[in-house]
Amino acid sequence: MGNRRPTVREIAKIAQVSVATVSRVSRGTGQVSPEMRERVLRVIEEYGYRPSQMGRALAEQKHGSVAMVFPGLAGPYFSELIQGFESEAMAVGASVHILATHHRAGAGEQVLTMAERVDGMAVHGGTLSDDALRRVAERVPVVTLAGRSMDGVPAVRADNTTIGELTRHLLLDHGYRRLAFVGNPDGSPDVTERWEAFKAAHRAAKVSAPREPLRLGLQQSDGVIAAGELLEGRRRPRAVVCANDETALGLLIGALGRGLSVPADVAITGFDDVPMASLVQPRLTTVRQPIRELGATTARLLISGLGGPGAVMDAVLATEPVLRESCGCTTTRRSESKGERT
Amino acid sequence: MGNRRPTVREIAKIAQVSVATVSRVSRGTGQVSPEMRERVLRVIEEYGYRPSQMGRALAEQKHGSVAMVFPGLAGPYFSELIQGFESEAMAVGASVHILATHHRAGAGEQVLTMAERVDGMAVHGGTLSDDALRRVAERVPVVTLAGRSMDGVPAVRADNTTIGELTRHLLLDHGYRRLAFVGNPDGSPDVTERWEAFKAAHRAAKVSAPREPLRLGLQQSDGVIAAGELLEGRRRPRAVVCANDETALGLLIGALGRGLSVPADVAITGFDDVPMASLVQPRLTTVRQPIRELGATTARLLISGLGGPGAVMDAVLATEPVLRESCGCTTTRRSESKGERT
DNA sequence: CGTGTTGCTGTAACCGCTTTCAGCGACCAT
DNA sequence: ATGGTCGCTGAAAGCGGTTACAGCAACACG
Numbered sequence: 001m002g003n004r005r006p007t008v009r010e011i012a013k014i015a016q017v018s019v020a021t022v023s024r025v026s027r028g029t030g031q032v033s034p035e036m037r038e039r040v041l042r043v044i045e046e047y048g049y050r051p052s053q054m055g056r057a058l059a060e061q062k063h064g065s066v067a068m069v070f071p072g073l074a075g076p077y078f079s080e081l082i083q084g085f086e087s088e089a090m091a092v093g094a095s096v097h098i099l100a101t102h103h104r105a106g107a108g109e110q111v112l113t114m115a116e117r118v119d120g121m122a123v124h125g126g127t128l129s130d131d132a133l134r135r136v137a138e139r140v141p142v143v144t145l146a147g148r149s150m151d152g153v154p155a156v157r158a159d160n161t162t163i164g165e166l167t168r169h170l171l172l173d174h175g176y177r178r179l180a181f182v183g184n185p186d187g188s189p190d191v192t193e194r195w196e197a198f199k200a201a202h203r204a205a206k207v208s209a210p211r212e213p214l215r216l217g218l219q220q221s222d223g224v225i226a227a228g229e230l231l232e233g234r235r236r237p238r239a240v241v242c243a244n245d246e247t248a249l250g251l252l253i254g255a256l257g258r259g260l261s262v263p264a265d266v267a268i269t270g271f272d273d274v275p276m277a278s279l280v281q282p283r284l285t286t287v288r289q290p291i292r293e294l295g296a297t298t299a300r301l302l303i304s305g306l307g308g309p310g311a312v313m314d315a316v317l318a319t320e321p322v323l324r325e326s327c328g329c330t331t332t333r334r335s336e337s338k339g340e341r342t
Numbered sequence: 343m344g345n346r347r348p349t350v351r352e353i354a355k356i357a358q359v360s361v362a363t364v365s366r367v368s369r370g371t372g373q374v375s376p377e378m379r380e381r382v383l384r385v386i387e388e389y390g391y392r393p394s395q396m397g398r399a400l401a402e403q404k405h406g407s408v409a410m411v412f413p414g415l416a417g418p419y420f421s422e423l424i425q426g427f428e429s430e431a432m433a434v435g436a437s438v439h440i441l442a443t444h445h446r447a448g449a450g451e452q453v454l455t456m457a458e459r460v461d462g463m464a465v466h467g468g469t470l471s472d473d474a475l476r477r478v479a480e481r482v483p484v485v486t487l488a489g490r491s492m493d494g495v496p497a498v499r500a501d502n503t504t505i506g507e508l509t510r511h512l513l514l515d516h517g518y519r520r521l522a523f524v525g526n527p528d529g530s531p532d533v534t535e536r537w538e539a540f541k542a543a544h545r546a547a548k549v550s551a552p553r554e555p556l557r558l559g560l561q562q563s564d565g566v567i568a569a570g571e572l573l574e575g576r577r578r579p580r581a582v583v584c585a586n587d588e589t590a591l592g593l594l595i596g597a598l599g600r601g602l603s604v605p606a607d608v609a610i611t612g613f614d615d616v617p618m619a620s621l622v623q624p625r626l627t628t629v630r631q632p633i634r635e636l637g638a639t640t641a642r643l644l645i646s647g648l649g650g651p652g653a654v655m656d657a658v659l660a661t662e663p664v665l666r667e668s669c670g671c672t673t674t675r676r677s678e679s680k681g682e683r684t
Numbered sequence: 685c686g687t688g689t690t691g692c693t694g695t696a697a698c699c700g701c702t703t704t705c706a707g708c709g710a711c712c713a714t
Numbered sequence: 715a716t717g718g719t720c721g722c723t724g725a726a727a728g729c730g731g732t733t734a735c736a737g738c739a740a741c742a743c744g
Contacts (some may be wrong), residue, residue, distance in 0.1 A: 007729090010483075017693080018693065018695075019694085019730095019732090020693070020696095020732080020733075021692090021694075023732060024693095024732095024733095027732085029732095029733095030692090031691060031693090032692075032693085033692060033693090036692080036693080051730080052730050052731065054403070054405065055397070055729070055730025055731030055732085056730080056731055056732080057396045057400075057698055057731085058400050058699045058700065058701090058729085058730075058731070059698080059731045059733085060699085061699065064397065065439070065459065065726080067437075073420070073421040073425070075418075075421075076416055078415075079442075082415055082440070083442060084568055090452055095439050095441070096439060096440060096441070096454050097407070097427070097438060097439055098424070098439075098440040099437070100421075100428060112551070115402070116392060117395050117407065117437055119408070134554060141722070168684075219488075221618055221621055224622070225729080239527075239706095250618075253622055253623075254621075256598055257622065257623030258623075275561075276562055276592075279563055279567075279596075280566070280599065281600070296721065319534045350700065350701060351701095359724085360723065360724040362702080362703075362723070362724060362725080363722090363723065363724075364701095365701065365702055365703080369702085371702095371703095373722055373723090374722075374723090378722080394700050394701070396701085397699070397702085397729095398700080398701055399702075400699085400701070400729045401701045401728080401729055402701085402702070402729085471717095478732065529685035535703090539697090577728095583706080
C-alpha cells in the first residue's frame with residue numbers, strides 16, 4: 001500500500017477535470033457549475049484529499065502561521081497571553097509558533113530562523129535587544145508585546161502608570177512610608193515603567209525618594225527570596241510594591257511563613273490580578289491588566305498588518321487598581337474603570 | 343524600492359553559476375570547487391540571500407517544525423516541559439508549534455489543521471480522546487506525552503507509582519489515617535495513575551480504602567478551593583495527597599490562611615518538585631519527576647522517529663520521593679535514587 | 685444573422701528550492 | 715593512444731498547489 005496522499009493532479013485526473021477546477025472546488029473560490037463541484041467533491045471525499053500546506057504556502061507566498069517570542073514561559077501571565085493570542089490566530093486559521101529564549105546564547109539566531117517560517121511575529125518586551133529586534137523586523141512583520149515601540153515596529157502594551165495610583169494610595173490614603181519595590185527595571189520595559197511610576201508617585205506625594213529596587217525575577221520563587229531579603233532585617237519596609245502578582249504572592253507566602261501579619265506588619269501589592277490574587281488570605285491588592293486581551297490585540301494587529309501596510313499604530317490597554325486587603329484596606333474597592341484607548 | 347528577497351535563480355545568474363551550485367553551496371552538500379564556492383558565497387553575502395523555507399519545505403517534503411498540544415499552559419510544569427522539548431528541537435533546527443486546546447470545542451479540528459503543518463506532534467495526555475488521537479496519528483507521527491501509549495503511538499511518561507511510596511510513608515511511617523486525594527482521575531492519565539497508586543498503597547497497607555478523590559484541576563487556585571472543601575468541615579483529613587505541587591501549594595496557602603498548622607493539623611504532599619516546593623514554609627514533601635527531561639525525551643523520540651520507522655518504544659522516566667517537612671518529617675530525606683529505565 | 689455578454693473550464697506558467705543525471709575535462713593506468 | 719575513473723558543473727524535472735488567461739458554448743440583443 002504505497003499510496004501517499006493524493007495530489008491535485010491525481011484528483012483532477014480521477015474526476016476528469018482540470019487541476020484548476022479541483023483547486024477552485026477545494027478552496028471554494030471562483031465559478032464552478034454545481035454538477036462539476038459535486039463530481040469533484042465526491043472524489044475528494046472518496047480519496048481523502050487534503051491540499052498540502054507546503055504547496056499552498058509556496059503558491060500563496062504565506063506560511064499560515066505566526067510566532068510569539070518570550071524570555072520564558074513561567075507563570076499564569078504567559079499562559080493567558082498565549083491563550084488570547086492563539087484564539088485570534090485560530091480565527092484566521094493560522095497556527096502559532098512559540099519560542100522561549102530563556103536568555104539562551106544564540107537565541108538571536110533562533111529567532112531569525114523562526115522568522116523565516118512565519119508570516120508575523122510578536123516579540124515580548126525584554127526578550128531581544130533593540131538591535132536584534134530591528135534585524136528580525138526587516139525580515140518579517142513584528143509587533144512588540146509589552147515593550148516600547150520602535151521605528152516601524154508597533155507595540156501593544158498595558159498602561160503601567162496605574163501602579164503610581166496604587167503607590168499614591170499607599171503613601172497618602174494609608175500614610176505608609178518606607179515603601180520597597182521588588183522587580184528588575186532592567187529586565188523588561190514593563191518593570192521599567194512600573195518602577196518609574198512608583199518613583200513618580202513618591203515625587204508627586206512629596207515624600208522622600210524610595211530606595212533602590214530589589215532586582216529579582218518575576219516568578220513566585222523570586223517573591224519568596226524577596227521575603228528573605230526584605231523582611232528579616234530590622235528596618236523592614238512598611239509596604240512592598242511588587243512588579244507583578246507572582247512576586248507579590250511569593251512575598252506574601254514568605255511573610256506569612258515568618259509569622260508576620262499582612263497588612264498589619266507589612267503591606268503588599270502586586271500587578272496583573274491573576275486568579276490567585278483574590279484567593280489568598282489576605283486578598284491581594286493589585287492592578288488589573290487585561291492580559292488575554294493584550295494577547296488578542298497583538299494577534300489582531302499582526303494579522304491585519306499582514307494584509308497591507310495599514311496604519312502602524314500602537315495600542316495601550318487600560319488598567320485599573322484593585323484595592324483589597326493586603327494593602328490595609330478593609331473593604332474591597334475598585335476605582336472606576338477607565339475606557340480603553342488605542 | 344520593490345526589491346524582494348533574491349531567489350536561487352537570481353543568485354545563480356549574478357554569480358554566473360547554475361542554481362544547482364548555489365543550492366549546493368548554501369546547504370553545504372555535494373562537491374563544489376573552492377573558487378566556485380567562494381564566488382557564490384560572496385554573492386550570497388552581498389545580496390543577503392537566505393533560502394526560502396517554503397521552497398525548501400516543498401522540495402524536501404518536510405516542514406521543519408514539530409508541535410506540542412496541551413490542554414492548557416498554566417503552571418511551571420508546562421513551562422519546563424516546553425523548555426526541554428524546545429531545546430532538543432532547536433538542536434535539529436526545527437521550530438515548535440504550540441496549541442493549547444483549553445478544552446475548546448473544535449479543538450479536534452485545530453489539531454488536525456496543525457497536523458498538516460508539522461513533521462511530528464507531541465500530544466499531552468488528557469488533551470485528546472483516543473479516537474481523535476488516532477485520527478491525528480494517521481496523518482503525522484505522534485508521540486503521547488504523559489499518557490498511555492496506543493497502537494502505533496509511543497508514549498513518554500514518568501513513573502507515577504512513586505506516589506504509592508509516599509502514601510505508604512504517610513500511612514505506615516507516620517501512622518496517619520483518613521488521607522484525602524485531590525485531583526481528577528478522569529482529567530488526565532497522570533492523575534489516573536496517581537490515584538490508582540494511592541488506592542493501591544492503601545490496600546497494601548491493609549487500611550480501609552480512601553474516600554473518593556476531590557475532583558479539581560491542577561492549578562494553584564484549585565488547591566485553594568480544595569482547602570475550602572477539605573479543611574472547613576469537622577472531619578478534616580489528617581493528610582492530603584495532591585495530584586501535583588501546584589495544588590498542594592494552593593492547599594498549603596489555604597491551610598495557613600485558616601490558621602491551621604502544617605503538618606501538625608494536616609499533612610500535605612504534592613507531585614513534581616517545582617522550585618516553590620522547597621521554598622515554602624513548611625517545605626513540601628513531594629515526588630520529583632524530571633519534567634524537562636520528559637520534554638526532551640519526547641522531542642528526541644519524535645525527531646528520531648521522523649527519519650524512519652525505528653523501533654517504536656515507550657519511555658518511562660524514574661521519579662523519586664522527596665520527604666520534607668509538610669508530611670511531618672523533621673529532617674529532609676530523599677530515598678535512594680533509582681536508575682532510569684526506558 | 686452578427687455581436688457582445690456571461691458562465692464555466694482547461695492550459696500552462698509560476699512560487700523557490702532540491703536533486704538526479706548527463707556531460708565534460710583532467711588524470712591515471714594500460 | 716585509449717579507455718576508465720574522478721571531480722565538478724549545469725540542465726531540467728520535480729515537489730503540490732494557485733491563478734492569469736484564453737477558449738468555448740449558450741444566450742441576449744439589435
